Amino acid sequence: MRRFFITLTFLVPTLLGSALVLSDQIQPLLDVAEERADQEQVSQTKIDSMDDDTSLIVNEYITVSKQIEGLRVYNAQMRKQIDRQEERLKEIDKTMKEAQVMQRQIPPFTRRMLAGIEKSIELDMPFHLAERKERIAFAKAAIDNPTVSSAEGLRQVLETFNVEMEYGRKLDNYKDTIDIEGQPREVNVLRVGRLSLVYQSSDGSLTGAWDNKEREWVELDNSYRNPTKKGLRIANRLATVSMLELPIPNPEAVK
DSSP states (O other), X not given: OXXXXXXXXXXXXXXXXXXHHHHHHHHHHHHHHHHHHHHHHHHHHHHHHHXXXXXXXXXXXXXXXXXXXXXXXXXXXXXXXXXXXXXXXXXXXXXXXXXXXXXXXXXXXXXXXXXXXXXXXXXXXXXXXXXXXXXXXXXXXXXXXXXXXXXXXXXXXXXXXXXXXXXXXXXXXXXXXXXXXTEEEEEEEEEETTTEEEEEETTSOOEEEXXXXXXXXXXXXXXXXXXXXXXXXHHTTSSOOOOOOOOOOOOOOOO
C-alpha cells in the first residue's frame, strides 16, 4: 500500500510536467488560431463594408443611368421643339418680307379703291348724297394724313365700301328737296336697293322717279301713286312687306 502511494506520488509530478510541456506546445497554436480568427473577422468586416459600398455604387449607377436616359429623351424632345421653332422663324421671316411688300402696295391700292367708290357714287342714283360724299371726304382725309397708318386708311376705305354695298340690300325712305318743273319741292323718297328711286309729295299729288340714264327726275303717271305710297308705308314699317310695282330702269351692258 505504501509502495502504491509512493508510485502515485511519483506519477503526479510526472503527469503535471507532461501537461505543462503540452500546454507550452499547444499555446502557440492556439494563439495562431486566435490571431487568424481575428484576421478573418477583420477581413469579413472589410468584405461586408466593400459589399455595402458595392451595393451603394450599383444603386447610384442605376439612378444615374435612369437620369441619363431621361435626359436623352428630354434632349430629343427639345431638339424637335427647336427644329419646329426654327421652321416657324423661317415662316415668320418670309411672312414679314411679304408683309413689307404688301405694305408698300397698300397706299396705292387704297387710293384706287377710294377713287372707284367715288366714281360709282357719281354714276349711281342720287340718294343720301351729302352723307355719302362726307364719308368719302373722311376716308380721303385719313389716307392723306401722314400720322394715320396705311392699315387704318385702308380700314376707313373698306368701311366706306361696305356701307355702299349695304345700300343695295335695303329698303329705305327719307325726306328730300328736289327740283320739280324748276321749283324746289319737299318730297318723300323711297329707295329700293339700287333698283328704283321714286318720290311722292306729302299730299300724294305728285309721284316721280329718277331716270339714271338721263340723270334727272321724271314724273310718273297715277298708276304708280298707290304702289309708291304703299312702299313708303312698308319702309316706315307701317305695313307688311309685299309686292310693289315700281319703275325699274332697263339693265345696261357693262363696258
